[in-house]
Amino acid sequence: MIDIKERVRNKSLYAKIVSAEEAANSIKPGMNIGASGFTPAGYPKAVPLALAARMKQEHFQVNLWTGASVGKELDGALAEAKGIAKRLPYQTNDTIRKAINSGAIQYTDLHLSHVAQMSRYGFFGGKVDVAIVEACAITEEGHIVPTTSLGNAASFVQSADFVIVEINTSQPLELEGMHDVYVPLDPPNRQPIPLVKASDRIGTPYIPCGPDKIAYIVPCDIKDDVRPLAAIDDDARAMTGHLIDFLHHEIKAGRMPVNLLPLQSGVGSVANAVIAGLADSDFENLTVYTEVVQDGMFDLIDAGKLIIASGTSLTPSPDGLKRLYDNIAEYRKKIILRPQEIANNPEIARRLGVIAMNTAIEFDIYGHVNSTHIMGTKMMNGIGGSGDFARNAYLTCFFSNSIAKQGSISSVVPMCSHFDHTEHDVDVFITERGIADIRGLSPKERARVIIDNCAHPDYQPMLREYLERAEKATGYAHTPHLLHEALSWHTRFLETGSMK
Amino acid sequence: MIDIKERVRNKSLYAKIVSAEEAANSIKPGMNIGASGFTPAGYPKAVPLALAARMKQEHFQVNLWTGASVGKELDGALAEAKGIAKRLPYQTNDTIRKAINSGAIQYTDLHLSHVAQMSRYGFFGGKVDVAIVEACAITEEGHIVPTTSLGNAASFVQSADFVIVEINTSQPLELEGMHDVYVPLDPPNRQPIPLVKASDRIGTPYIPCGPDKIAYIVPCDIKDDVRPLAAIDDDARAMTGHLIDFLHHEIKAGRMPVNLLPLQSGVGSVANAVIAGLADSDFENLTVYTEVVQDGMFDLIDAGKLIIASGTSLTPSPDGLKRLYDNIAEYRKKIILRPQEIANNPEIARRLGVIAMNTAIEFDIYGHVNSTHIMGTKMMNGIGGSGDFARNAYLTCFFSNSIAKQGSISSVVPMCSHFDHTEHDVDVFITERGIADIRGLSPKERARVIIDNCAHPDYQPMLREYLERAEKATGYAHTPHLLHEALSWHTRFLETGSMK
Numbered sequence A, B: 001m002i003d004i005k006e007r008v009r010n011k012s013l014y015a016k017i018v019s020a021e022e023a024a025n026s027i028k029p030g031m032n033i034g035a036s037g038f039t040p041a042g043y044p045k046a047v048p049l050a051l052a053a054r055m056k057q058e059h060f061q062v063n064l065w066t067g068a069s070v071g072k073e074l075d076g077a078l079a080e081a082k083g084i085a086k087r088l089p090y091q092t093n094d095t096i097r098k099a100i101n102s103g104a105i106q107y108t109d110l111h112l113s114h115v116a117q118m119s120r121y122g123f124f125g126g127k128v129d130v131a132i133v134e135a136c137a138i139t140e141e142g143h144i145v146p147t148t149s150l151g152n153a154a155s156f157v158q159s160a161d162f163v164i165v166e167i168n169t170s171q172p173l174e175l176e177g178m179h180d181v182y183v184p185l186d187p188p189n190r191q192p193i194p195l196v197k198a199s200d201r202i203g204t205p206y207i208p209c210g211p212d213k214i215a216y217i218v219p220c221d222i223k224d225d226v227r228p229l230a231a232i233d234d235d236a237r238a239m240t241g242h243l244i245d246f247l248h249h250e251i252k253a254g255r256m257p258v259n260l261l262p263l264q265s266g267v268g269s270v271a272n273a274v275i276a277g278l279a280d281s282d283f284e285n286l287t288v289y290t291e292v293v294q295d296g297m298f299d300l301i302d303a304g305k306l307i308i309a310s311g312t313s314l315t316p317s318p319d320g321l322k323r324l325y326d327n328i329a330e331y332r333k334k335i336i337l338r339p340q341e342i343a344n345n346p347e348i349a350r351r352l353g354v355i356a357m358n359t360a361i362e363f364d365i366y367g368h369v370n371s372t373h374i375m376g377t378k379m380m381n382g383i384g385g386s387g388d389f390a391r392n393a394y395l396t397c398f399f400s401n402s403i404a405k406q407g408s409i410s411s412v413v414p415m416c417s418h419f420d421h422t423e424h425d426v427d428v429f430i431t432e433r434g435i436a437d438i439r440g441l442s443p444k445e446r447a448r449v450i451i452d453n454c455a456h457p458d459y460q461p462m463l464r465e466y467l468e469r470a471e472k473a474t475g476y477a478h479t480p481h482l483l484h485e486a487l488s489w490h491t492r493f494l495e496t497g498s499m500k
């Protein structure tokens, strides 16, 4: 067994160090498991693998609640063992996705800031039975030092009947001190969250727990399943350029401070490209208040342009991970990890005035956004934190390529096939073609700006024609639509393989 | 001229007392007017009537920004004079609605809590040129004592180049002291809003202004254009019954305090019926944190069951108004009026944990809500504050009758024809048929509960059939839809006059 005694600082807890199998045996069919983890970072690995092995023998299921997506040792292994009845709040795993889209797993796609409080309120059918948390160490007082993410771990530990801690020796002890754990009280006792700058620390550097609540401690040395980032392509570079021009314009117009406002940036390659693009720009003293701290932010830190990156998860690429660990003492001064209930909190997003930048699957001419469903029916990942930020930001931007699948799909459509963010929530759309600033516009005004600035030239004439026919047919109603045609672009794609 | 000298406590301001016509002459074509008013309460009347008369002669337009809907002397008169180019953020006026749905007025339908800050940020094209505010009085210091609503008046006054105050002598001076004015700083300087109970006072009882900013003072005695409430019908009574049963169940399950949490209740007859229904229930020590204080809340106060009603507008029926004014000293102890930026604030809604209760036009089997559009194209009123509360509440409920137009429309449809609130935002649907508690459910699970509990029996078989065919056709995808049929209920209604 891997030696973890150095990391278990309360010696009375040595007796609870067991194998992953023994800990997994404590998990009963039908339990609600609250796991640490947010993106493939900071999630338990050894216990889920042992649990999956047991499930293959004993054929039972549990409900899995996490921070967001987690790595293959948790989502992948349990889904392959057909061991998940209900999954929430987010996933990006192929096996789970297939199970969700074939009715085998019931998936509840939730705003990430709402999950911890809803689980405490008892809105998910029962409370957390067991919390499984990856840790760097356990303190003398029996508190848990988390690893590369916080997610909902602190709240799950607070609510759980018992806790399983996985001490992961692949996670450097230097992560200690990077976290800031604050779990709000629930109504009617909730107080203002005392955070007024992205760099404020308002909690503890550990997850409060105490030795009694810890039932099992399991050693593990499996690394976070981090993945390489796609290379930054010309489209992503073009989008970044449009955004940076726009931000300069906003500063000139007096609508934005010269060092901008705290940046929130979604996951994936466009998001990373935008952050990396800022490193080459002339902006200075930037701050980040986001979910996921990615490679691009290390570039900003190295360039001396970032004061602070606050998030709930550290999810570098394999290269980025090496870079982080090589210089962790320096990066640690500029990175804070918080519970997602705070990282994504509407109170804070609105107070700080974040610039929210997320990616859409498609958006429509009136400004609605689909973040989650392929052709209106198949779940891709989930809404994640995009709504938490979009709804409360100072400035809400959505990015997308103007086309998908080599141009057979237009990402700008007459009507979205699914709705995650409504017309009331978006300020700016950005594709590689340009930027549509729809602030203060009526739907008919928005449609023209979106078609002209963001749609692909192959689809612009069709979109204009739809708009004009819809206007005439409805007598220039507030939101002109031909309801029998509104989704015909999607059905045409499903029938012919192209929206053209 | 009506004598208002007693109400203008700063004598140096007497010189600014002018006729409505003279004040209206200061308004130039293309100006952005920020007016007080929220529902037909507390809006300016004399100056808009004079402005409309001028517009009929001189043919020019302005942009009209308010708190929410306002009465006929403002929205109606200016729209009849074809004097409005852009209108935001909410309306309920027939003339304006027709103009919006025929392309004559550009209407921007916004979350009500966002309006003041977006206008300060300069997101609507320029700032407020002139604020026109109805007042009870002007203090010695030149501050403005508002009347029956606050809306966005305080923020508009702060931003405006100059201010026109309408002193309305039909508004009793006893309203003084009912208001609590707090305008937050903007990012990056915003601080926590120091409100932790619905009854907290955090600001001033007047709108800070100062004598210099006041350009004109106009006497007026036109009453608020309040309207009678529809009688409470059996359907509304049934919905109230379902809600009260559900709340009892939640208390028993330990998910709700015995005196509930602060109630937010939308406008209209169902909302009023629910509040009135609580007066007959055994709940005690209730609190209200809402937009509009309606008649039902007087019932609750009279029954000794309500500790505090916090809102941004006092909008009783004509009977309710009489009742209020007959006993204003008593009611004033229990009523606080705040700027809508605070009344509808996401930070506060989430901190207090409000129970949000709003009315939908239609909702779909997967839990999306249309609050604004008739058959997907024609604007009814607007999203109002429903999103501010729905997105941040402890518990989010939407009400609707299961059918409309004598049963030729099902308000439960396969897919909404417009989307204002998404599947991620709703906990509970209530129709006269029953209640669907969809917390924690996947879309396919939700569909069954919604159809079984909320849809009208005439439409249940059709909805079940759609669901089952969609499940089969998509291989039980996450959100099963037949895209070529999803909106066919609406097109059938448009073509045949019935969804059947």
Ligand SMILES: CC(C)(COP(=O)(O)OP(=O)(O)OC[C@H]1O[C@@H](n2cnc3c(N)ncnc32)[C@H](O)[C@@H]1OP(=O)(O)O)[C@@H](O)C(=O)NCCC(=O)NCCS
Binding pocket: A265, A266, A267, A268, A269, A270, A291, A358, A359, A360, A361, A362, A371, A372, A374, A375, A380, A381, A382, A383, A384, A385, A386, A403, A404, A405, A409, A410, A411
């Ligand atoms: C929207 C989202 C899926 C885009 O991710 P991405 O990695 O930039 O997307 P890609 O361009 O690689 O597209 C992903 C897939 O969708 C397909 N796609 C893209 N646009 C499409 C469209 N309009 N219609 C149908 N499919 C589309 C792509 O072809 C690709 O398919 P593949 O997997 O078969 O190759 C992702 O950002 C997401 O899940 N967002 C929601 C959550 C979120 O915003 N999180 C951050 C919050 S802080």
Ligand SMILES: CC(C)(COP(=O)(O)OP(=O)(O)OC[C@H]1O[C@@H](n2cnc3c(N)ncnc32)[C@H](O)[C@@H]1OP(=O)(O)O)[C@@H](O)C(=O)NCCC(=O)NCCS
Binding pocket: B265, B266, B267, B268, B269, B270, B291, B358, B359, B360, B361, B362, B371, B372, B374, B375, B380, B381, B382, B383, B384, B385, B386, B403, B404, B405, B409, B410, B411
């Ligand atoms: C949704 C809303 C319009 C319902 O108001 P209401 O007074 O209870 O509604 P009614 O039942 O009288 O219906 C209004 C009209 O819509 C029609 N209608 C109702 N359901 C319909 C449906 N599913 N499809 C088409 N029309 C429908 C009614 O027939 C009626 O038409 P009419 O004016 O021709 O008679 C209203 O609550 C609203 O504007 N909400 C959005 C803003 C909000 O929620 N504010 C409160 C926030 S704090």
